[in-house]
Amino acid sequence: MIDPKFYNDYFDALLSGDRQACTQMVKTLLDQRIHIKTLYRELFEKSLYQIGDLWERNKISVAKEHLVTAITESLLNQVYPHLFQKKPTGRKVVISCAANEHHQIGGKMVADIFGMNGWDSYFLGANTPIDQMTQFIHETKPDLVGLSLSIYFNMPSLKKGIDAISSQFPNLEIVIGGQAFRWGELPSLKEYKNVTYLSSLDELEGQLKD
Numbered sequence: 001m002i003d004p005k006f007y008n009d010y011f012d013a014l015l016s017g018d019r020q021a022c023t024q025m026v027k028t029l030l031d032q033r034i035h036i037k038t039l040y041r042e043l044f045e046k047s048l049y050q051i052g053d054l055w056e057r058n059k060i061s062v063a064k065e066h067l068v069t070a071i072t073e074s075l076l077n078q079v080y081p082h083l084f085q086k087k088p089t090g091r092k093v094v095i096s097c098a099a100n101e102h103h104q105i106g107g108k109m110v111a112d113i114f115g116m117n118g119w120d121s122y123f124l125g126a127n128t129p130i131d132q133m134t135q136f137i138h139e140t141k142p143d144l145v146g147l148s149l150s151i152y153f154n155m156p157s158l159k160k161g162i163d164a165i166s167s168q169f170p171n172l173e174i175v176i177g178g179q180a181f182r183w184g185e186l187p188s189l190k191e192y193k194n195v196t197y198l199s200s201l202d203e204l205e206g207q208l209k210d
Contacts, residue, residue, distance in 0.1 A: 002029070002042040011047050015064070019071050026075050036082060036116060040109050041201050044072055048105060052150070052179050072105055076112070089118040092142040096124040096133050098149050098158040106178045107148035113201055114146075117208045130164045137169060144173050149180040162192055170194070177204070 006025070013021035029039055051068050054060045095111040097104050104126035111123035122140060124133060137145060145165055149158045158176065165174060176189070177198045185197035198204045 002034075002038065007043065007046070010043060011050065014047055014068055014071060015051070015060075017064075017067050017071070019074065022071055022075060023078065026078055030079065030082060036079060037113065037201060037205055039079065040112070044075070044105070044109065045201060048072060049179060049182070069103070069105060073108075076105065076108055079112075083112055083116050086116065086118040088120070090120075091118075091144075092120045092122070092140060093144045093146060094122045094124065094133075094137055094140060094142045095146040095148065096128045096161075097126045098147055098154050098161055099130050099133075100127060100157045101149055101151060101154045102126045103150035103179075104148070106150055107146070109201060110146055110148060110177070110204060113204055114208070117205065119208075130161050133161065134164050134168055137165065137172070142172075144175065145169075146175045146177075149176065149178040152180045155180065155186070159188075162189075162195060166192065166194055175204075175207075 010022060010025050013025065026039070026043070029043070048068075051060070051065060055062070055065045093111075093114045095107050095114070097107050107125075108123055111121045114121040122136070122142070124136065147158060147161055149155065158180075162174060162176075165172060172194065174192070174195045175198050176195060177200075181197065181199065184199070189195060189197065196207075198207065
């Protein structure tokens with residue numbers, strides 16, 4: 001567990017745009033051999049949700065939100081060499097953000113969690129066109145597809161992506177999640193038989209271990 005004071009210091013540095021301080025703090029945690037899942041959940045995920053809440057309440061500007069996102073992405077790259085320690089499972093997953101969704105950090109963390117658990121993980125990034133996503137699925141033949149959504153107003157794009165995958169690959173399981181679901185799964189998504197909503201990185205890893 002990350003000490004609350006440490007988190008508050010990190011968040012203040014992140015909000016002020018102090019990339020050097022954030023980098024040093026993450027290095028400290030890595031040197032202490034913190035579990036990567038704990039780092040993602042208690043530092044990156046928590047701070048991004050807090051930033052998202054400030055942005056939605058007009059407490060910070062779009063420019064500030066973009067700065068925080070850029071810093072956090074650089075920190076994820078710092079963590080990358082520590083990820084792949086488990087024996088490969090031979091299973092594959094494709095992770096993509098919904099079309100028109102430009103926030104990709106959540107999806108990147110999900111892809112990393114799969115990689116940490118021995119999956120071959122393909123992360124397609126932000127705003128992937130639906131036709132290109134389905135073409136990539138056709139080429140790679142994954143065991144699972146994950147779709148990430150951060151902004152609630154992009155929900156129609158997510159549904160179009162689910163519809164396209166379900167029609168072309170009817171037996172393929174899909175997992176969905178992201179900050180757009182902070183209040184829980186939407187009833188309209190429960191009509192999809194092949195879709196599972198995961199509320200957190202903890203729940204994801206629990207499913208992978210099961």
